[in-house]
Amino acid sequence: VARWLLRRxxxxxxxxxxxxxxxxxxxxVYAKPQDVARRALGEKAPxxxxxxWLANHGYDKPAFWNPAHPLDTMLADHYRRMLTxxxxxxxxxxxxxxxxxxxxxxxxxxxxxxxxxxxxxxALALALGVAFFRDSYIDRVGVVACVLAMSxxxxxxxxxxxxxxxxxxxxFPISGFDPDPSVIARFVALPLLVGLLAGVGSEVxxxxxxxxEETGRDYVRTARAKGAGDGRVMARHVLPNAAxxxxxxxxxEIPFLFTGAILLESFFGIPGLGSIxxxxxxxxxxxxxxVMVYLGALLFVAGQIATDVAYTLADPRVRLE
Amino acid sequence: MRRLAASLLLAIxxxxxxxxxxPDADASARILYVPFQEPPKTLDPQVAYSVxxxxxxxxxYETLLEYHYLKRPYQLIPGLALEVPxxxxxxxxxxxxxxxLRRGVRFASDACFAFDxxxxxQRELVASDVAFGLMRIADxxxxxxxxxxxxxxxxxxxxxxxxxxxxxxxxxxxxLRIDExxxxxxxxxxxxxxxxxxxxxxxxxxxxxxxxxxxxxxTAPVPWEAVAWYDGREGRDAFAEVAVGTGPxxxxxxxxxxxxxxERNPDWYGSRHPEWxxxxxxxxxxxxxxxxxRGLLSAAGRPxxxxxxxxxxxxxxxxxxxxxxxxxYYDRSRIPKESFDQAVREGGLSPAMASLxxxxxxxxxxxxxxxxxxxxxxxVGRPAGERGRKLRQAMSLAIDAGEFLRVFVxxxxxxxxxxxxPGIFGYDDDYRNPYRLPDLERARRLLAEAGYPGGVDxxxxxxxxxxxxxxxxxxxxxxxxxxFIDAWQRLGLxxxxxxxxxxxxxxKVRNGAYxxxxxxxxxxxxxxxxxxxxxxxxxxxxxxxxxNTANFxxxxxxxLFRQIKDRENDARRLExxxxxxxxxxxxxxxxxLFHPEDYALVHAWLHGMKPSGLAVPVWKYQDVDxxxxxxxxxxxxxPVRWPAYALAGALIAFALPGFRxxxxxxx
Numbered sequence: 011v012a013r014w015l016l017r018r019x020x021x022x023x024x025x026x027x028x029x030x031x032x033x034x035x036x037x038x039v040y041a042k043p044q045d046v047a048r049r050a051l052g053e054k055a056p057x058x059x060x061x062x063w064l065a066n067h068g069y070d071k072p073a074f075w076n077p078a079h080p081l082d083t084m085l086a087d088h089y090r091r092m093l094t095x096x097x098x099x100x101x102x103x104x105x106x107x108x109x110x111x112x113x114x115x116x117x118x119x120x121x122x123x124x125x126x127x128x129x130x131x132x133a134l135a136l137a138l139g140v141a142f143f144r145d146s147y148i149d150r151v152g153v154v155a156c157v158l159a160m161s162x163x164x165x166x167x168x169x170x171x172x173x174x175x176x177x178x179x180x181x182f183p184i185s186g187f188d189p190d191p192s193v194i195a196r197f198v199a200l201p202l203l204v205g206l207l208a209g210v211g212s213e214v215x216x217x218x219x220x221x222x223e224e225t226g227r228d229y230v231r232t233a234r235a236k237g238a239g240d241g242r243v244m245a246r247h248v249l250p251n252a253a254x255x256x257x258x259x260x261x262x263e264i265p266f267l268f269t270g271a272i273l274l275e276s277f278f279g280i281p282g283l284g285s286i287x288x289x290x291x292x293x294x295x296x297x298x299x300x301v302m303v304y305l306g307a308l309l310f311v312a313g314q315i316a317t318d319v320a321y322t323l324a325d326p327r328v329r330l331e
Numbered sequence: 332m333r334r335l336a337a338s339l340l341l342a343i344x345x346x347x348x349x350x351x352x353x354p355d356a357d358a359s360a361r362i363l364y365v366p367f368q369e370p371p372k373t374l375d376p377q378v379a380y381s382v383x384x385x386x387x388x389x390x391x392y393e394t395l396l397e398y399h400y401l402k403r404p405y406q407l408i409p410g411l412a413l414e415v416p417x418x419x420x421x422x423x424x425x426x427x428x429x430x431x432l433r434r435g436v437r438f439a440s441d442a443c444f445a446f447d448x449x450x451x452x453q454r455e456l457v458a459s460d461v462a463f464g465l466m467r468i469a470d471x472x473x474x475x476x477x478x479x480x481x482x483x484x485x486x487x488x489x490x491x492x493x494x495x496x497x498x499x500x501x502x503x504x505x506x507l508r509i510d511e512x513x514x515x516x517x518x519x520x521x522x523x524x525x526x527x528x529x530x531x532x533x534x535x536x537x538x539x540x541x542x543x544x545x546x547x548x549x550t551a552p553v554p555w556e557a558v559a560w561y562d563g564r565e566g567r568d569a570f571a572e573v574a575v576g577t578g579p580x581x582x583x584x585x586x587x588x589x590x591x592x593x594e595r596n597p598d599w600y601g602s603r604h605p606e607w608x609x610x611x612x613x614x615x616x617x618x619x620x621x622x623x624x625r626g627l628l629s630a631a632g633r634p635x636x637x638x639x640x641x642x643x644x645x646x647x648x649x650x651x652x653x654x655x656x657x658x659x660y661y662d663r664s665r666i667p668k669e670s671f672d673q674a675v676r677e678g679g680l681s682p683a684m685a686s687l688x689x690x691x692x693x694x695x696x697x698x699x700x701x702x703x704x705x706x707x708x709x710x711v712g713r714p715a716g717e718r719g720r721k722l723r724q725a726m727s728l729a730i731d732a733g734e735f736l737r738v739f740v741x742x743x744x745x746x747x748x749x750x751x752x753p754g755i756f757g758y759d760d761d762y763r764n765p766y767r768l769p770d771l772e773r774a775r776r777l778l779a780e781a782g783y784p785g786g787v788d789x790x791x792x793x794x795x796x797x798x799x800x801x802x803x804x805x806x807x808x809x810x811x812x813x814x815f816i817d818a819w820q821r822l823g824l825x826x827x828x829x830x831x832x833x834x835x836x837x838x839k840v841r842n843g844a845y846x847x848x849x850x851x852x853x854x855x856x857x858x859x860x861x862x863x864x865x866x867x868x869x870x871x872x873x874x875x876x877x878x879n880t881a882n883f884x885x886x887x888x889x890x891l892f893r894q895i896k897d898r899e900n901d902a903r904r905l906e907x908x909x910x911x912x913x914x915x916x917x918x919x920x921x922x923x924l925f926h927p928e929d930y931a932l933v934h935a936w937l938h939g940m941k942p943s944g945l946a947v948p949v950w951k952y953q954d955v956d957x958x959x960x961x962x963x964x965x966x967x968x969x970p971v972r973w974p975a976y977a978l979a980g981a982l983i984a985f986a987l988p989g990f991r992x993x994x995x996x997x998x
Contacts, residue, residue: 062472072603103372103587104569112588127744176350177654179971183352185651186644187589192354240997281588290586 018318022311027089029307034088037296043069046101046296067101067297092304102295110286110298117187118270118282121198124206126267130260133210137217144222153218159211168277171204187280201278205271216259220252227251232306253324261317265309269302352660353642358961361639363937363953364661366646370587373571376551376645377467377475385548385946390593390641391439392551392576393948395430395461396542397611398857399940400952401618401627403754405697405857408540408610411436411456411552411577415542425485426537427866429547432458432528433609436600439581441573443560453598456577458530460552462522465532465582466513467558468549471495477549483541485521485533510555537897543856547946551576579612579636591643593950594638601951605634614939614952622941630939635876637939637954645722659693659964661956662937663692666930671741674932678742688935695745695753695928696944697854699862702730702815702922703881707873711797713884721781722795723919727766728774729818732924739811743930747923749912750852754944756900757908758858764916767923774822786823794825795832800845801828812849840880843873850880857945859895859908867892868918883920936960 047060047069064070067086076083091098097107140152176184182200224230227246233247269283279285283302290298321328353364371384376392379385391486397410407415416428438460440453465484468475469491475481484490495518498505504512521533534541537946544550554575563569574582579601580593595602601612630637646652649667656664666674672686680691705722706712712719732746746765748764751757778786787796797819799812809830816826826847831839839845854861864870868884870877888911895907915921929942936956 062474083900086434099563104563105587106563110588113588115587143989143993146989146992148986151985172651179974180350180658180968181970181972181975183350183660184654185646186352186655187352188352190354192356193352196350196352200701240993279647279651281586281645285588 012325015315018315022315026304026307027312029282030089030092030304033300033303034085037300038069038073038084038088046294067099075290088300092300097301098297100290100295101297102290102293107298107301111283111301112268114281114283114286115268116282117280118275118284119267120189120194121201121205121274121280122267122271124158124198124202125209126260126263128202129206129209133138133213133217134249134256136210136214137221138249140214140218141221141225141248142240142244144225149218149278153215156211156215156218159207162208162217164208164273165245165277167204167208168273171200171207172277175200176204185277185279187278197278197280200272201271201280205274213259217256220255221248224248224252227272250324254321254328255326257320258317261320262313264316265313266306269306269309349970350658351964352644352655354401358964359957360819361637361955361957363638363641363950363955365641365643365663366652366655366661367591367643368456368646368649368652370591370645374574374585374946375473375571375583376548376553376576377464377473378571379548382946387582387593387643388548388551388574388576389946389948390580390950391574391578391582392548392553393578393611394546395432395547396546396941398945398947399615400544400943400947400949401615401622403619404756405754405945407546410546411461412545417929418537418539420537425537426534428532428534428541429525430461430530430532432456432461432530433600434528435604436577438575438577439596439598441557441575443554443556443575446556446560454554454828456552457527458524459527459678461550462519462524463510463513463555464549464551464553465522466490466517469494470513472498475549475659476554477544480541480544481549483534483536483538484519485535486519487521490516490519508555508749509559513555539897539899540856540858540860543858547856550729577674578948580641583640587645589645593641593643595639599636601635608634611948612951624961627939627941630952636948636951641950656932656934656969657687659960659967662960663931663933663940666932668741675741675930680932684932687967690933690935692799692931692933692940692942693928694931694944695926697752697754697857698851698927698944699747699750699752700744700849700851700924700927701747701750702924703848703850704920705843705845705848705873705880705882706920707843708880710795711846712882718781719920721777722783723922724766724917725774725777725781725822726819726824727919727922728768728770728777729822730815730922730924731769731818732767734769735811735814736925738814740927744925744927747925749923750860751859751908751912752854752919752926755854755857755859755862757905759909762912764923766916766919771821778822778824783824786825794823797824797826799826799831799837799849800836801830801849801923802833804830804832815849840872843882848880852878854944855971858903863892863908863911864896865926866915881917881920885914885918885938888914898968901979934960934963936963963993 015291043059043064047063061070069084071082071084071087073084090096095144097111099106100110136152140149143149174230175181182196184200187197188194221244225243229251230243230247233243238247270282272284272287274280275282275284276288286298287302289295290302367383367386369383371379371387372381373379373384374388376388379388391648395412396407396415399406399408406770409415411433412432413431416430419427419429421427436456437453438456442452446456465481465487467473468478468481468501469487471491471494471642478488494512497512497516504515507515521535523531523533525531533542544976557573557575558570559569561570561573572585577595577599579599581596582591583594584590584592588839599612600607601609605612612635612637614633616628618627622628646655646995648769650669652661653664653667653670655661674681675691676682704711707714709715710719711722715722720821736742736744736746745753746767748762748767753760775785778784782789785797786794799816801808801812809828812828812830816828819826852862852865865878866881866883866888867879868889870879871882871884872878872880873882891907891911891914895904898904898907904982929944931940933940936959938954938956939952941952
């Protein structure tokens with residue numbers, strides 16, 4: 011197991027280093043720091059101010075090779091900073107990126123964690139229900155509803171939710187965020203509801219397929235033959251056996267709880283990590299964008315390793331070798 | 332199924348919380364709620380130049396002079412200074428202004444003042460703080476955008492150069508504390524401090540408009556301790572992210588990505604000494620005509636400020652912000668284009684909005700938008716002589732600014748007759764520019780006289796080809812410019828849109844390779860000089876990089892400009908302005924389009940709100956009635972709950988038959 015873990019981690023590290031190289035080429039070679047400086051400082055900025063800005067951000071060094079100090083290049087700086095998590099300052103307003111990330115984690119988690127914790131059981135319960143009544147009208151209508159729900163774009167859910175629930179029914183504030191404990195629930199409620207509705211369709215359909223496949227297996231027939239009730243069959247036999255695809259789906263989501271929900275955060279004005287990415291794109295803030303892509307890659311690799319480990323826990327037949 | 336029911340119940344329970352975005356404890360507080368569309372770029376008063384920056388800054392920092400809140404034309408009043416100084420002529424054409432500072436003014440208490448180790452967290456404002464702020468403008472590391480203006484202060488630019496040289500040449504100088512650096516590179520000849528509460532500013536040449544700059548945040552006094560302490564190192568914020576001023580409010584919370592809050596500054600001199608009845612700390616008793624009828628004088632003579640807090644929330648999109656305003660959660664709002672017809676009828680408030688007790692505040696901004704001709708162009712410019720002039724006159728007669736306003740900005744603006752907008756000395760409400768009334772007949776005649784009958788260029792036998800140059804490639808921009816192009820096409824002219832990137836457009840402008848363009852100017856300060864200088868030859872864009880993008884150069888105009896620019900607002904000045912207006916009327920370097928008008932909706936509970944186009948501390952004059960607000964909010968926001976019950980019922984009704992048949996089968 012230790013050797014497997016080592017090998018997986020090495021592959022993951024190689025992937026992340028490759029992503030970093032790609033980021034460097036994209037943000038230092040293709041898009042030049044001079045252009046970023048011009049955007050940050052405005053058209054009227056005199057050359058001295060631009061030079062000062064480049065120096066302050068370390069963008070005045072040679073890109074790949076510095077004969078005098080081989081390690082004093084932008085490439086070396088880029089790797090050193092990313093690998094030591096010393097992210098530096100935003101290109102747009104010089105705020106330390108680490109500080110911005112710290113402030114963004116809370117709002118993101120306060121939406122994504124409830125979304126995950128409510129969404130998964132809700133999808134599983136609905137899927138079990140639909141699979142349980144398979145081939146009845148509940149199953150057919152359920153599947154049609156799921157397909158319909160999947161086909162509607164997230165944006166429609168957001169705008170319709172804001173209009174119907176926020177504006178016409180006045181249940182919740184239509185957007186905004188405040189970490190104050192007395193009001194935070196009001197702000198999270200609507201994006202949560204919208205997120206659940208938008209996500210539940212595809213998940214129910216997927217889990218239903220898994221469950222339906224499992225219920226056709228021999229062990230289910232055996233269990234029934236031994237006199238187990240319908241409810242017991244679904245909960246005690248089908249659910250654990252369907253764990254592998256469920257885990258693949260669910261464990262992979264956990265690391266991304268930290269990166270936030272990009273669309274929900276931007277439209278509901280939640281100052282989380284997802285909207286940091288959008289803001290960084292809009293403001294040409296490449297320093298922040300690089301960090302977000304890098305963190306995304308790290309979390310993806312971590313998620314994959316975690317999923318593999320989770321398999322062994324769910325199914326003794328799977329071994330890490 | 333049970334889980335589904337549980338989560339539905341949860342949703343219904345949560346629904347009973349309602350849509351109030353603010354903590355219940357704040358419901359009865361004197362808080363002003365306003366949205367902000369973009370966060371400030373910087374809170375460094377010497378650097379900040381955008382509307383968003385100044386909205387916050389002008390209420391936290393203070394300046395030596397301020398504008399009268401109500402009077403129009405704008406009028407300077409003393410702020411931190413005891414009075415508006417008069418210029419004193421010195422030898423060699425120099426001019427001095429002596430500012431006497433109000434005594435007993437303190438900076439808001441802040442950790443940075445503990446710098447010198449005596450433990451005190453605040454201190455008194457002295458003249459050297461004002462000088463320090465002005466010296467920062469010249470500091471190249473600060474990067475202030477207004478050094479050109481303040482270089483008129485004797486020796487200020489040289490100070491900045493000495494500072495830069497010392498930082499470069501002397502090891503360890505750049506690591507010195509900022510006040511020590513400035514002391515070593517100083518003093519500045521034109522900034523004298525005869526006593527700790529007086530500052531004498533010496534200019535190399537007369538420039539009366541300098542006083543207006545002393546009402547802008549650029550000149551706000553800044554404590555050196557704040558600049559030294561807030562250096563962005565070791566977990567401290569950068570100076571651009573904090574505000575240590577003397578103003579009526581202080582920054583309570585600065586979360587640029589969602590919420591900015593100001594709270595009443597208990598150390599403000601106006602709050603500590605209402606008995607001083609200082610001009611900038613007392614609600615004015617006189618206003619412009621009509622202000623009394625609009626209830627703007629009901630707080631006359633009362634000490635400022637009225638509000639305890641100002642809460643700003645980020646609203647990037649206009650529609651949600653407007654919806655929250657309609658729900659009573661913002662106290663004032665701009666009107667999104669999509670909702671304009673819902674809110675405004677025939678220039679006034681729509682009956683639906685009026686029935687909610689709202690008011691509509693309209694105010695023309697001190698700004699002008701125009702179409703300009705490049706006057707050094709051989710076809711449309713001065714080299715074409717009389718032909719060019721008649722062509723410009725004809726093209727001016729073809730543009731209907733009123734129609735443009737109706738089509739593109741819901742009529743929010745007034746057609747411009749000259750560069751000078753209302754509220755500025757020299758604006759004449761009765762003046763009608765004879766070339767700014769759409770008159771196609773006359774335009775065609777002039778075009779024929781110019782040698783382009785029916786718009787046809789006799790040399791090529793085809794319609795005269797002109798180019799409309801712009802650095803705006805957006806769809807909205809294209810639609811706007813097409814409006815002008817279509818209008819000229821009615822004269823038979825063939826104007827082509829040349830939309831390039833902003834950088835390419837800039838380089839075309841630098842090289843003089845452009846013909847017609849669309850441009851605007853917003854006043855820095857309320858003086859006609861700030862508009863008329865846009866056409867002075869010395870300001871030529873192509874020759875000197877100045878803001879005279881039309882490259883207009885007329886010796887008579889320039890002579891008149893030199894006469895009026897440094898004059899008091901007297902009859903001679905008005906006469907000069909009229910003469911300049913006549914030159915512009917005939918020469919047509921510009922086709923004046925409009926002065927934009929701000930429409931703001933204001934709830935009944937917000938008092939003392941008068942829009943201003945300049946960076947003015949406005950929140951200290953405003954007040955809210957929290958009781959009325961709370962009552963209206965709860966009346967307007969009763970949640971509609973039945974759809975939740977109906978949905979739950981429908982789901983149960985849907986699942987029940989299936990459940991029943993399963994039970995039957997089991998038995």
